[in-house]
Amino acid sequence: MASSVDRSEIAFFDLETTIPTRPGEAHAILEFGSILVCPERLIELDSFDTLVRPHDRSLISDSFVRSNGITADAVFSAPSFSDIADRVYDILHGRVWAGHNILRFDCVRLREAYAQINRPPPEPKGTIDSLALLTQRFGRRAGDMKMDSLAAYFELGEQRHRSLADVRMNFEVVKCCATVLFLESINPREQIQFPVESDNAIPYNEVSMASITIVSVSPYFHRFHKIQIHHKDIPLQIRCDSMRIRFGLSTKYLDHAGRPRLSFVVDANSPNLCDLLDACDNITKRFIGFDCNSEWRPLVNRMFYDSPTIRLNLRTEHGDSRGWMTEIYQKESSSSSSSSLSIPQLVSNSSYDVAELDWLFCPGGFVDANLCLEPYNYPGNAGIRLVAKKLIVHY
Numbered sequence: 143m144a145s146s147v148d149r150s151e152i153a154f155f156d157l158e159t160t161i162p163t164r165p166g167e168a169h170a171i172l173e174f175g176s177i178l179v180c181p182e183r184l185i186e187l188d189s190f191d192t193l194v195r196p197h198d199r200s201l202i203s204d205s206f207v208r209s210n211g212i213t214a215d216a217v218f219s220a221p222s223f224s225d226i227a228d229r230v231y232d233i234l235h236g237r238v239w240a241g242h243n244i245l246r247f248d249c250v251r252l253r254e255a256y257a258q259i260n261r262p263p264p265e266p267k268g269t270i271d272s273l274a275l276l277t278q279r280f281g282r283r284a285g286d287m288k289m290d291s292l293a294a295y296f297e298l299g300e301q302r303h304r305s306l307a308d309v310r311m312n313f314e315v316v317k318c319c320a321t322v323l324f325l326e327s328i329n330p331r332e333q334i335q336f337p338v339e340s341d342n343a344i345p346y347n348e349v350s351m352a353s354i355t356i357v358s359v360s361p362y363f364h365r366f367h368k369i370q371i372h373h374k375d376i377p378l379q380i381r382c383d384s385m386r387i388r389f390g391l392s393t394k395y396l397d398h399a400g401r402p403r404l405s406f407v408v409d410a411n412s413p414n415l416c417d418l419l420d421a422c423d424n425i426t427k428r429f430i431g432f433d434c435n436s437e438w439r440p441l442v443n444r445m446f447y448d449s450p451t452i453r454l455n456l457r458t459e460h461g462d463s464r465g466w467m468t469e470i471y472q473k474e475s476s477s478s479s480s481s482s483l484s485i486p487q488l489v490s491n492s493s494y495d496v497a498e499l500d501w502l503f504c505p506g507g508f509v510d511a512n513l514c515l516e517p518y519n520y521p522g523n524a525g526i527r528l529v530a531k532k533l534i535v536h537y
Contacts, residue, residue: 149236149267151178151187154313156241156305157248158210160201169251170196172217174226175305176233177313179240184317190233191306193220210303224259235264242289242312243273272316280319285522289315295521343379343512343531347414351421354378356429356517369429371422371515371526379531380418383510385411388451390503404456406503408511409449416442416450419526426517426526439525454511455529469532470502473510502535510534 155176159169175191195218196202202214230252241248249269256263277287284295293301293311296318301308353374371378389407410416419441427438443451456468503509512532518524 150181151237152181152240152270153178153234153237153266154240154309155234155244155248156309156312157251158212158303158305159251160196168254170198170201171223171251171255172196172202172212173305174230175307175309176230177306177309178233178237179313181238186310186313189306190229192226193217194226195220195222197222212304223255227256227259227261231261231264233264234266236267238268238270239266240270240272240312240316241309242315243271245269245271245274272312276316276319279323281520282522283520285520291521292319342376343381344373346380346382346418347412349373349378349380349418351418354422354425356425369426369517369519371426371517378422378515380513380515381511382415382513384508384536385409385511387503387505387507387509388449390505391500404499405453407443407451407453408509410442410452415452419452422515422526427524430517430519430524436521437523439523441526441528452528454509454513454533455527456533457514457529457531468530470499471532471534472502473534473536508536510536 153176155174157171158173159171162169171194173191173193175189177189178187179185180187193212193216199214199218202212202217234252239249253263273287276292285291289308289312290301292315293299296315298311298314298318301311350373355372355375357370357372358368385408387406388409391404391406393404410419423438423440441452443453445451510533511530514529514531516527516529518527
């Protein structure tokens with residue numbers, strides 16, 4: 143490994159451990175693997191891996207052997223953790239640590255192992271937990287964001303559940319995600335695939351279901367094609383008036399890059415509207431050949447049987463949560479005139495306070511909406527989002 147004086151490299155590492163079978167039983171480290179990466183050129187500079195002998199042979203279960211091929215005989219001819227503690231310390235101490243789920247698992251197991259031999263553990267000068275980071279920045283387009291799911295998404299092969307191989311796979315996944323996010327930053331997804339059309343929203347009860355079609359647009363980076371829902375050969379936009387707000391503004395849902403989506407819930411106040419949205423769901427599922435093993439998120443939520451609801455999303459500026467593109471207006475309930483909101487439509491690099499919008503979307507209030515229907519298809523989940531192009535809030 144690199145000299146202990148040079149601490150600029152990023153230390154990617156991974157542990158393979160026993161699986162506790164009894165309450166109070168600790169994890170025992172069975173393998174340690176690491177690579178040192180140049181942060182400027184993103185190349186592997188050095189590597190180290192070793193099996194680790196636990197104190198108790200019975201800790202190695204048959205299921206563990208089946209998952210990665212590490213046998214009891216191989217482990218018990220390996221050095222103990224005490225034997226490799228100095229080497230591991232030299233690799234990790236004072237460097238930035240990186241790994242998948244290391245904050246909740248690997249770092250904890252490492253400190254436990256040093257405590258068991260009465261040695262101070264290495265300390266990082268920073269950590270990069272790719273599970274947390276990629277979930278936030280890349281979003282859940284790779285499903286559960288486990289390493290095997292990410293590897294499958296980028297077609298990097300199967301996860302071996304061996305420390306050094308998993309570390310290298312983790313490094314490749316991070317590079318792939320970083321490349322996609324970079325390309326999106328210079329070629330925004332929404333800007334290409336959801337061009338803003340003229341205001342051609344039609345009342346939902348005037349939509350002819352027989353005229354609804356699905357159109358495939360250009361493929362997006364990897365395996366998935368983006369599709370649009372059309373009505374009479376133009377992208378479908380529907381107008382819904384006087385919808386009652388059930389739940390106010392929420393930021394708990396994330397966009398494709400893991401950033402907060404602003405959304406709120408309204409009552410689906412017409413059986414005809416529900417029928418139209420159900421039809422859009424069904425047509426889209428048939429077109430994409432929806433996998434029944436995945437989760438389809440229907441447009442209409444029937445959790446409240448007598449009062450179905452739908453979620454309306456505010457369009458953000460090219461997927462950036464700092465600004466929105468949805469046109470928002472206010473209208474006095476007793477007047478047909480509307481006035482533009484005092485907060486103007488925001489553009490990229492602008493900022494807003496969600497609290498300034500929160501008071502607009504109060505439960506019990508009413509809103510008119512022009513809505514775009516945007517299908518999405520990620521590993522593990524798919525559906526259609528209702529995205530507001532224009533909102534008129536009654537007061």
